[in-house]
Amino acid sequence: MQGMKLRINAARLLADIEALAQIGGTPDGGVSRPALSPADLEGRAWFRGRAEGDGFEWRQDGAGNLSAVLRASDPSAPTLLAGSHLDTVPDGGRFDGALGVLAALEALRTLREAGVRLPVHLEAIAFTDEEGHVLGLLGSRALTGQITPEDLERPRGGRAALADGMQRLGLTREGILAARRRPESLAGYVELHIEQGRRLEDAGIDIGVVTAIVGIRSCWLRFVGQAAHAGTTPMPDRADALLGAADFATRARALVMARFAPGVVNCGQVCVAPGAFNIVPGEARLALEFRHGADADLDAMESALLALAAESAQRYRLKLEVEPGERCAPALMHESVTAAIEGAAAELGLSHTRLLSFAGHDAQVMSAVTPTAMLFVPSQGGMSHNPREFTTPGDVVNGANVLLHTLLKLAF
Amino acid sequence: MQGMKLRINAARLLADIEALAQIGGTPDGGVSRPALSPADLEGRAWFRGRAEGDGFEWRQDGAGNLSAVLRASDPSAPTLLAGSHLDTVPDGGRFDGALGVLAALEALRTLREAGVRLPVHLEAIAFTDEEGHVLGLLGSRALTGQITPEDLERPRGGRAALADGMQRLGLTREGILAARRRPESLAGYVELHIEQGRRLEDAGIDIGVVTAIVGIRSCWLRFVGQAAHAGTTPMPDRADALLGAADFATRARALVMARFAPGVVNCGQVCVAPGAFNIVPGEARLALEFRHGADADLDAMESALLALAAESAQRYRLKLEVEPGERCAPALMHESVTAAIEGAAAELGLSHTRLLSFAGHDAQVMSAVTPTAMLFVPSQGGMSHNPREFTTPGDVVNGANVLLHTLLKLAF
Known part of the structure; x- marks a missing residue:
């Protein structure tokens, strides 16, 4: 196979990352480029200028997804996509999203410069609003036909923000709904x-090969006891709802760490009623969320956590009600693609490990319609969604080279 | 001593309780007569009519405290007070407060009808706003000189409500500040x-002899960790502030039950930040309140609870900050008065036990200036501040007879 010695142009890629980071750049070195904001528009224009300046075919679909395209000779060839997103959270960092788009563009440039002719069209794509400033994963959901007119009626950021953007x-609306591409x-x-975490850094490993993007389940656990006078009600007679919630929260952590690692659980909010110094809590609503890489794991976690909640309720003489919340299914990455990533990393002499992604990505949407996988490079200190987000130039270049050779393996 | 066979007129007392309960009465049999409300005014007028109709001297002081007075022959004799309050919490019951005032009035009637001449003036007093609808314990604090112009500037119910009332x-203002009587x-x-609790009912005891009204201390415990992504942050790396608060709440209960009974502890509110399903809590503020009968007990509880909070914080890698809250000192009842109550109960053939009052009462204010004690009768099911508040006619009459004979013992 041609090109195992092929390498991306490191200086050019690093310069692109630096240049893009100036758009929406904040004084502390971070980036604020929320989807559909003026800064996002400027970033998108910069990307177009870069792609067209390099002589690639330019494409913007009805959902605002942007692509630089390297055409195969055969017009009827299928398209291999590589990319990520250009938008950021407010006060985010310069690598989240941007790295995947710019590395894909650099891969295209490298292949064209080397005169490589692929049997597939190759597209470096930037998806619209991955972070969900207005409507989460808008671009990839539109491209895969996973967005409905109803979704456009109740966007997370509000209808006015969506209409403005x-x-x-x-x-x-019509353009967004028509952006679907045939699988x-x-x-x-x-x-x-x-990575947006510390696992690679802690283990000293170069490349993370994502086997699944975790599913997320959430619910409100409502512990119901009896509000009572915090002076006159003897301790043994109380049915203190907060204690049930508290007992559950600490034990849920221990349970998940002991039985469901690397799955995670979080109790992110608790609302107590009546909520006064001198009244024993009659009700405590606890926001429960847990994540794991497979439906079977999520099912087992859900059973165990709800059984534990019932036990905590009983321990403090409370009733338990479960108010179902959102469910997001796990997205399994495709073995053919993860194998290609592992092969590319190995051939480049880079260490690699399989892991779960605990954050959402466009890849979870794409995986529903086409063979998909992700690769991670280390995040220093695990920082992300934060101006202190940082990945070393060496890791940036490693990731881009693995991406380049993964695309070559998949194309041939 | 005269009159050990003396008994109050049970039918008359029960009829008074029934009549007063109609004023501010709610459809479910409860009473809403918050201090200074139109219903409270009507209740006060009814009490005046009852006292004057029975031929007692009537007195209203500058703080709105109402008294029926049975004069001693010697105008310079001191005054023995018996009473409670006529105001209720919104949607309260018919016994809390009213029982003490009406039983005192009935004691006066019984003594006058029996032709008993006491060496002290005897006053059946109804204190203003015991429940604190506008300014807690206003009447007894004014009578004992424990209210300041500053207190009148920041009443709990707001300045407008106090001014209206x-x-x-x-x-x-001048009248309230001048209502002080010389000790x-x-x-x-x-x-x-x-009682507003179930201890007497559970133990099958007729009369509770209060030895102290508990002191109350409160504070906010602020557990501070690190807000983090609830997906990408591995469980062992988290510093989850809610878990520290939760760990403390459950262990504080166990600690107080094991080492400080009958003292009580309550965590009545918790405020989590940022407070979202998908964010590990970075901060949790917990409202802590605890009560006991003596300063030494409160000191020991405070030390033990704060040490426990520090331990819970350390266990979850959190910082702990303590924001001091209100402190209310315990009020010791006077041995001469508790002994008189015990003697009266024993002579009437009623069982009795010493206990702490875990709720506040005018007696805690009065105890600062004059020998004071309280007696409790059973509350069915411990219910209070509730339309279901109920004390049996038998217990009502027992309490009034013990009050009568306690006054006789104290007078001679």
Whole structure:
């Protein structure tokens, strides 16, 4: 196979990352480029200029997804996608998203400069609003036909923000709904991303090969006891709802660490009623969320956690009610793509390990319609969604080279 | 001593309780007569009519405290007070407060009808705003000189509510501050009240002899960790502030039950930040309150609870900050008065036990200036501040007879 000695142009890629980070750049070195904001528009224009300046075919679909395209000779060839997103959270960092898009563009440039002719069209794609400033994963959901007219009626950021943003980008409802591409036209999707955690750094490993993006389940646990006078009610007679919630929260952590690692659990909010110094809590609502890489794991966690909640309720003489919350299914990465990533890393002499992604990504959406996988490079200190987000130049270049060779393996 | 066979008129007392319960009565049999409200005014007028109709001297002081007075022959004799309050919490019951005032009035009637001449003036007193709808314990604090101009500037119910109520009752700032009576003019204070708890009922005991009204200390415990992504942050790396608060809440209960009974502890509110399903809590503020009968007990509880909080914080890698809250000192009842209550109960063939009052009462204020004690009668099911508040006619009559004979013992 041609090109195992092929390497991306490190200086050019690092310069692109630096240049893009100036757009929406904040004084502390971070980046604020929320989707559909003026800064996002400027970033998108910069990307177009870069792609067209390099002579690639330019494409913007009805959902605002942006692509630089390297055409195969055969017009009917399927398209292999690589990319991520250009938008950031407010006061975010310069690597989350941008790395995957710019590394994909650099891979295209490297292949064209080397005169490599692929049997697939290759597209470096930037998806719209991955972070969900207005409507989470808008671009990849539209491209895969996973967005409905109803979704457009109740966007997370509000209808006014969506309408404003659509007008700014020249998008229409019809255009978004028509952005779907036929699965048969796609050859796969690969996304390079920073880990946003410390596992690679802690283990001293170069490349994380994502086997699944975790599913998320959440619910409100409502512990119901009896509000009572905090002076006159003897301790043994109380049915203190907060104690049930508290007992559950500490034991849920221990349970998940003991039986469900690397799955995670969080109790992120608790609401107590009546809520006064001198009244024994009659009700405590606890926001429970847990994540794991497979439906079977999530099912087992759910059973164990709800049984534990019932036990905590009983221990403090409380009733327990469960108010179902959102469920997001895990997204399994495709073995053919993870194997390609592992092969590329190995051939480049880079250490690698399989892991779960505990954050959401466009890859979870893409995996529903085309063979998909992700690779991670280390995040220093695990920092992300934060101006202190940092990945070393060496890791950036490693990731881009693995992406390049993964694409070559998938294309041939 | 005269009159050990003396008994109050049970039917008359029960009829008074029934009649007063109609004023501010709610459809479910409860009473809403918050201090200074129109219903409270009506209740106060009814009490005046009852006292004057029975031919007692009537007295209203500058703080709106109401008294029926049975004069001794010697005008310079000191005054022995018995009473409680006529105001209720919103949607309260018919016994809390009313019982002590009406039993005191009935004691006066019984003594006068029996032709008993006492060496002290005897006063059946109803204190203003015991429940603190506008300014907690206003009446007894004014009578004992424990209210300041500053207190009148920041009443718990707000300045407008206090101003409105004062105008309705014809009170003035000057009048309230001048309502103080010289301690030398007082011979003591006895208050009959429902227990508002289940200890007497559970033990099958007729009369509770209060030895102290508990002191109350409170503070906010602020557990500070690190807000983090609830997906990407591995469980062992988290510093989850809610877990520290939760660990403390459950262990504080166990600690107080094991080492400080009958003292009580309550965590009545918790505020989590940022407070979202998908964010590990970075901060949790917990409202801590604890009560016991003596300063030494409160000191020991405070040390033990704060040490426990520090331990819970350390266990979850958190910082702990303590924001001091209100402190209310315990009020010791006077041995001469508790002994009189015990003697009266014993002579009437009623079982009795010493206990702490875990709720506040006018007696805690009065105890600062004159020999004071309280007696409790059973509350069915411990219910109070609730339309279901109930004390049996038998217990009502027992309490009133013990009050009568306690006053006789104290007078001679």
